[in-house]
Amino acid sequence: MNQPNLVELNNITKKFPGVTANDQVNFSVRPGEIHVLLGENGSGKSTLMSVLCGLYSPDAGDIIIRGTKMQFRSPRQAINAGIGMVHQHFKLIESFSVAENVILGDQSIPQVLKMHQIKNYLTKLSQRFGLQINPSAMVWQLSVGEKQRVEIVKMLYRGSQVLILDEPTAVLTPQETGELFRTLREMTATGRGIVVITHKMHEVMEIADRVTVLRRGRSVATLEKQQINQQDLAWLMVGQDILRQEKKKIPPGDKHVLELKNVHCLNDQGLPGLTDISFTVHSGEIFGIAGIAGSGQRELAEVIARLRPVSSGDVLINNQAITGCSPRQAIDHGVAMVPEDRLGTGLVPNMDAMDNLILKSYRNKSLRRGPFLNRTLTREKVNQLVSRFEIRLNAPDAPVKLLSGGNLQRLLLAREITSDPQLLIAVYPVRGLDIKATEAVHNLLLEQRSKGLAVLLISEDLEEIFKLSDRVGVLCDGRITGIRPADATGVEEIGLLMMDAQNQGETTI
Amino acid sequence: MSQEIFVAILATAITAGTPILYAALGEVLAERSGILNLGVEGMMLVGAVSGFICAYETANPWYGLVVAMLAGGMMALVHAFLTVTLRANQVVSGLALTMFGIGLSGYLGQSYVGLPLPAPFKIIPLPALSDIPVLGPVFFNHDPVVYLSYLLVPMLWFYIFHTRAGLQLRAVGENPAAADSMGINVFRARYFYVIVGGMLAGIGGAYLSLYYVPSWMDNMIAGRGWIAVALVIFATWNPANALWGSYLFGGIDALGFRLQTLNVTVSPYFLKMLPYIFTILVLILVTKRNLAGRIGSPQALGLPYDREER
Numbered sequence: 001m002n003q004p005n006l007v008e009l010n011n012i013t014k015k016f017p018g019v020t021a022n023d024q025v026n027f028s029v030r031p032g033e034i035h036v037l038l039g040e041n042g043s044g045k046s047t048l049m050s051v052l053c054g055l056y057s058p059d060a061g062d063i064i065i066r067g068t069k070m071q072f073r074s075p076r077q078a079i080n081a082g083i084g085m086v087h088q089h090f091k092l093i094e095s096f097s098v099a100e101n102v103i104l105g106d107q108s109i110p111q112v113l114k115m116h117q118i119k120n121y122l123t124k125l126s127q128r129f130g131l132q133i134n135p136s137a138m139v140w141q142l143s144v145g146e147k148q149r150v151e152i153v154k155m156l157y158r159g160s161q162v163l164i165l166d167e168p169t170a171v172l173t174p175q176e177t178g179e180l181f182r183t184l185r186e187m188t189a190t191g192r193g194i195v196v197i198t199h200k201m202h203e204v205m206e207i208a209d210r211v212t213v214l215r216r217g218r219s220v221a222t223l224e225k226q227q228i229n230q231q232d233l234a235w236l237m238v239g240q241d242i243l244r245q246e247k248k249k250i251p252p253g254d255k256h257v258l259e260l261k262n263v264h265c266l267n268d269q270g271l272p273g274l275t276d277i278s279f280t281v282h283s284g285e286i287f288g289i290a291g292i293a294g295s296g297q298r299e300l301a302e303v304i305a306r307l308r309p310v311s312s313g314d315v316l317i318n319n320q321a322i323t324g325c326s327p328r329q330a331i332d333h334g335v336a337m338v339p340e341d342r343l344g345t346g347l348v349p350n351m352d353a354m355d356n357l358i359l360k361s362y363r364n365k366s367l368r369r370g371p372f373l374n375r376t377l378t379r380e381k382v383n384q385l386v387s388r389f390e391i392r393l394n395a396p397d398a399p400v401k402l403l404s405g406g407n408l409q410r411l412l413l414a415r416e417i418t419s420d421p422q423l424l425i426a427v428y429p430v431r432g433l434d435i436k437a438t439e440a441v442h443n444l445l446l447e448q449r450s451k452g453l454a455v456l457l458i459s460e461d462l463e464e465i466f467k468l469s470d471r472v473g474v475l476c477d478g479r480i481t482g483i484r485p486a487d488a489t490g491v492e493e494i495g496l497l498m499m500d501a502q503n504q505g506e507t508t509i
Numbered sequence: 510m511s512q513e514i515f516v517a518i519l520a521t522a523i524t525a526g527t528p529i530l531y532a533a534l535g536e537v538l539a540e541r542s543g544i545l546n547l548g549v550e551g552m553m554l555v556g557a558v559s560g561f562i563c564a565y566e567t568a569n570p571w572y573g574l575v576v577a578m579l580a581g582g583m584m585a586l587v588h589a590f591l592t593v594t595l596r597a598n599q600v601v602s603g604l605a606l607t608m609f610g611i612g613l614s615g616y617l618g619q620s621y622v623g624l625p626l627p628a629p630f631k632i633i634p635l636p637a638l639s640d641i642p643v644l645g646p647v648f649f650n651h652d653p654v655v656y657l658s659y660l661l662v663p664m665l666w667f668y669i670f671h672t673r674a675g676l677q678l679r680a681v682g683e684n685p686a687a688a689d690s691m692g693i694n695v696f697r698a699r700y701f702y703v704i705v706g707g708m709l710a711g712i713g714g715a716y717l718s719l720y721y722v723p724s725w726m727d728n729m730i731a732g733r734g735w736i737a738v739a740l741v742i743f744a745t746w747n748p749a750n751a752l753w754g755s756y757l758f759g760g761i762d763a764l765g766f767r768l769q770t771l772n773v774t775v776s777p778y779f780l781k782m783l784p785y786i787f788t789i790l791v792l793i794l795v796t797k798r799n800l801a802g803r804i805g806s807p808q809a810l811g812l813p814y815d816r817e818e819r
Contacts, residue, residue, distance in 0.1 A: 076692025
């Protein structure tokens with residue numbers, strides 16, 4: 001225990017125009033520990049770690065690496081000091097091989113590259129830590145979990161003593177998460193220090209040796225493993241108690257609001273995107289779609305909203321086929337969608353909140369005055385929506401691209417819910433939102449469910465799916481591998497279905 | 510067609526292709542680093558006129574070549590400043606530089622139009638090699654600038670695909686954020702390759718005024734810079750492919766030239782159109798192939814890089 005700390009951050013302050021992202025934050029990493037950095041979105045976790053890995057320079061405070069005070073002017077200096085960061089959005093070059101990605105920026109190797117030697121070395125290095133990678137594989141061919149391993153190997157190759165992982169489990173299946181945590185444990189055994197940034201409470205309980213909680217740019221507490229419990233952490237993180245609306249046990253209706261019959265479609269590459277999809281969503285039911293990213297979620301949402309042609313099969317709303325309809329006809333049939341890409345597909349970034357809110361209803365006679373829009377009336381209606389859905393607008397006529405993620409999502413939901421839909425498709429509805437905004441969105445969805453709306457919830461977060469859904473359908477590689485009632489199914493089983501492990505198991509046995 | 514004429518056409522194809530080759534090699538470097546340079550035509554023109562003036566006054570084509578290189582590099586520096594530092598739109602900046610180059614070269618060359626160059630580059634047959642039948646006169650009976658390009662192509666190919674610096678160059682053009690996070694200076698790399706690209710364009714331009722013609726005429730590049738830009742796509746950003754592509758265009762150019770001397774009655778306007786029709790055809794073919802396969806352009810081509818942007 002007498003070894004010096006690998007990293008000590010003392011009184012770090014980092015200001016951006018208008019906000020203090022870090023306000024005198026203290027943080028340290030001991031050799032051989034996993035230190036979890038916990039906080040909501042916007043609490044300053046990423047800023048703090050960007051300071052540590054040399055992307056930002058702090059306005060005040062000291063960075064001390066193994067007892068020596070350092071000043072990083074670039075990521076290179078931090079890497080050379082043994083600080084490695086695995087970013088949430090991988091910094092990999094898709095068209096390069098794994099080996100090329102790993103050696104990128106290494107100035108110590110000879111100018112003329114001997115790829116064969118490099119690959120042999122990487123194979124040995126990755127085996128030492130139980131990380132399965134193929135140095136010759138092209139990165140674009142890898143799964144998300146494999147890409148993450150490449151990122152870790154990249155940092156090990158550069159001799160990182162401190163490894164920072166930004167939301168590492170956001171993109172992984174439960175099985176891959178378990179594997180990652182085992183690898184991290186192995187690395188601590190070699191005396192390395194690991195920082196895991198997360199906002200998921202159960203992960204803290206699972207792997208943390210210590211946890212530091214950030215709230216609004218300040219470090220509010222650093223706790224040892226023995227002192228950790230979920231209630232305290234939640235309270236520290238949010239600073240107030242959260243009201244959770246429990247799923248009411250009203251059984252769903254029996255009206256078939258959405259029905260898919262043997263739907264096939266192609267993806268953007270012209271390959272099969274969805275294969276033989278059949279399921280039904282009832283009124284007053286939340287039907288969750290689980291699956292690894294890229295398993296056909298986007299195609300599914302687009303097929304139902306009629307943004308993507310169906311190659312065979314039928315999509316029915318209230319027993320009427322909408323398979324050949326245009327998106328506008330689908331809207332008229334009562335299909336509403338909160339798309340994955342809020343600013344790209346959901347809203348017009350450069351228009352203000354009012355114009356975005358009436359994007360669907362501007363055709364209503366009530367909002368028109370002859371060929372013109374009745375601006376006075378629309379402004380009134382919009383103001384009602386803004387207060388009902390608690391959308392915080394800085395200026396009413398500012399372009400919506402300046403709004404925060406939570407407000408954007410409330411804006412979208414306000415527009416979609418008030419269009420009186422039969423079916424609401426919600427694609428990753430809380431992605432990138434903090435706890436409070438997430439709760440607000442979830443409560444809205446549950447409220448609409450109890451009013452009889454059918455909801456198709458597409459999410460990568462199993463916790464969210466289990467919390468909201470009545471039934472769960474699992475997508476894997478464009479197929480539904482199983483439909484299960486949410487109450488009587490475990491996370492593990494869904495995880496296996498996500499990888500289609502059952503079918504693969506059958507064929508190999 | 511007799512063998513003699515055939516050989517002569519092929520030899521002219523190489524000469525006619527060389528200015529395009531230099532410009533295309535420069536554009537390969539710039540685009541590999543993620544910067545689209547549509548100012549090539551202007552840089553070639555400025556290279557041609559400044560090279561000619563210098564070679565005319567000093568009676569030494571080598572001085573002209575060096576000055577042309579520097580002039581092209583200066584133009585490219587402006588492009589780099591606009592697109593890398595100020596993150597201006599690369600297409601607009603490039604087009605502006607081409608227009609600027611047309612005007613500037615015309616202005617500088619006013620009093621030199623049509624003057625004969627006292628000492629243009631001379632043909633130096635390579636001993637032994639130039640005696641090989643057919644191949645000898647086609648490839649090894651040229652001026653030093655052509656021989657220089659023979660060396661440059663494999664060197665650049667090896668540099669881009671087999672060295673550490675080449676890996677970094679490609680990384681900067683594919684994913685500057687990833688390169689930056691691994692400690693590569695994206696801005697420095699882009700400046701460097703855009704300027705080197707401009708220098709090569711300057712050489713390409715000067716080759717026309719110092720050897721091919723050899724004289725200065727207003728707007729004498731006549732769209733070769735644009736062909737070079739299109740050729741880079743055709744070459745899939747690979748210097749080796751740029752070589753074949755340049756000679757192909759040079760061949761079409763040479764064919765038009767020779768047909769006239771053979772008294773084949775084709776409208777000279779039609780012959781002037783040929784290389785550009787071919788450019789359009791090549792673009793259609795290559796774009797189709799790109800859509801089908803994964804032989805893509807550098808992913809960050811045309812996009813400014815800003816570290817703070819999320």
